[in-house]
Amino acid sequence: MNITYQRLVVLCFVLISINCYAENAFSAYENVINRKGSPGAHREFDQYRNQRFNPLFDSGSWHGFLLPDNAKSMGSFPGPIIIAEEFPIFVANALEHLQVNDNSIKQPANIKNIKTLSLPGQLHQSFDIAKGKVTLDLYFVSNRTALIKTKIKNASSIAKPLTLIWSGELLKRWDSERSVDEVHPKWERTLELDNDELLIQFGQYRSPEAIMHQEGASILVKRSFDAAENKLDGLSYYTSKEIRLQPNQSQSFYTTISYVHNRGELAQTRAQLEKIHANPEDSIESNRQRWSQYLKQLPENLTPDEQRLMVKSIETLNGNWRSAAGAILHDGVTPSVTARWFNGVWAWDSWKHAYAMAHFNPSIAKQNILAMFDYQIHEDDSLRPQDEGAIIDVIFYNKDIARLGDGGGWNERNTKPPLAAWAVWEIYQETQDRAFLSQLYPKLKRYHQWWYTHRDHNHNGLVEYGAMSHRFHNTPEGEMTFSVTYETVPEFLSTSQCQTHKEKQLTQLYCSGVSLYEQVLDDNRYTEIDIGAQHAAGWESGMDNAARFGFINTEQLSNYAEVYYQGNIARAKQDWQVRFFENRDSEGKLMGYSINQESVELNAFLFKEKKILADIANTLGFTQEAKHYKAQAVSLSEHINHCFYDDLTGFFYDRQITAKKHKGDRCIGKLLTHRGKGPEGWLPLWAGVADKDKAARVRDNMLNKEEFNTFVPLPTAALTNPAYDPNIYWRGRVWLDQVYFGVIGLKHYGYEEDARALTYKLLTNADSLLHDSPIMENYHPITGKAQGATNFSWSAALLYMLIKEINTVPKADEP
Incomplete structure (x- = not known):
């Protein structure tokens, strides 16, 4: 045997081994997410306004597909659903439905033995026809294209003449109650049918809360064969092909379905399709190898449930991966492809996504980081040069009106918590990509410094959340805006200061100016007050409407007044009032606002970031900078433990x-103990900044069944919090990022058994987490019921890392 032949044999053995591994690995993860569905309208919302099915998206695609949920739909992959720049909408019940006619009996072949499977990166279906079999498999082979392989086998001893008919129709219902013509009568959709392709074109249409299409937005269906017959009828089509299968012969056909945003993308996609159709099996194999690599990163010694949940997390994150398009300049991972509002790229979501994806899809982890830093503010920025160094909250396909766009999701009202360095450092540790680290280090330093120049109003080195200067927060002259409602308007407020709107027995005033706002708070006779900057400060924390930021509903406030002030509502309101400080530069220009509280977890994040920046500096050879950040971390550690801890409650x-x-003393003011306990109290454990004795007391609170140790543990407000409500976004629901921070915090301080027990409790009690339901945004702490957005990325990311970092199976020597 010569050397060349030996090498060929070895290579073949390796390839066979890889394929065997892939087959076995893939089959172990069948149906980790239920992807069946049959959309009857563009919008099919559940109670949380999610599209109610869970389509497969992959490879950065902006369209996805389902598995059939009934026999009539077999031969199709229902959908597609598209992201119309910002919003997910189904466009067809089944755009490409195959019917097999048996010409020997001149009627459609009866189908039986139906099988459907969702596999990692693949949708599969098969069914039997008389002495024959049909299989269809769908894979994403580029960021704009899905490939369907259709294989038809004649298992009989005689030749079979067959007619293959593909047909489809665009949806005519907008939702369950209204037609498209009723809601969007000017939205144009046209079909063009040629020998081997179908082109669906969407006319330019800009509806910021429903559909955003540019000229040239299209779905292109291209087949590997010329049709024998083509028919168009309005929004439906029909195409057919005659084949003759010899005994025991199989024949395969390939169809690509691409979704593009504009003419430029259409031209690029057409060029790619030539290569895909030239060697379709190569594209399929590339997809399978990519997914095999993801699966190979799974840790060993996991339970089957944990393995499947980690794969569900991978599928969720890869499903929310959007390739660069529009104003999104690098690939990014969105919070949820099926949630109505969540098809943009958020800052602190991105840090969490990248932290996990560094372990199985590091190239997209890097892209996700870069997507946010593409819009880091520079000193020559046309809109907000005063925010040099900041990372804005969220970017979308379309910029907002202030950036000369027409999008509704883009947000520059605030930033998000400083976890970018944490994600970048994790990527480096997994990839050893020094060039990436060098690229990000100066950007991270600028962002870190921004917090101290823009959110430290009293210059004591302890930072507040706040809001940027923005049209929704202040007038063009820099005066803070707010609205306030009265039964009787007090005399100190005049129409020259505020605009007035009357409704029934109440008067609502739209006012401006911090000094006037302070008078309104001090007078304290208002029934409601709303401040744009307060919402932004909550968003900046990521815990949007948490109790600590003054959010409490009327009933809760009344109960609070009864407990603490014998029912005195006016006195109770004072405990929940939020004030704002204007942060101005040396020339008096408004740079933004600080809320009147220093947040413990924000400073804990900054402590951790200082330590990471020191590690990065050392790695890159900047030893003096490393010493500087280490010294700052030591000083900040002392002040966090001194200024934010309450000895009475141990939190x-x-x-x-x-x-x-x-x-003098940096600990100015008072602790906000009366606003109750929340996850901010255990973030110092995650950051490793809490003194050991304080960590022990925090642990006691976390494990207390009257506080945080609920059926699904670690809710975002303790059961004793005056504003606790398990149905309110950040005042009781269980968010999995906060569970992760809490559990890993316990592990950091040696409480591994507690960490394991809480993790097991989460995985066991959160509704259908270990079954085929999608990973949710949050969960009810008492019932375990799923809440919020479906297919939620940061839940998936931190579940992946929680299982990776916390082994729920006790060691042999543990009880």
């Missing part, structure tokens, strides 16, 4: 401050 809280500048 960390935010600290309320005044506008008075720092002199």
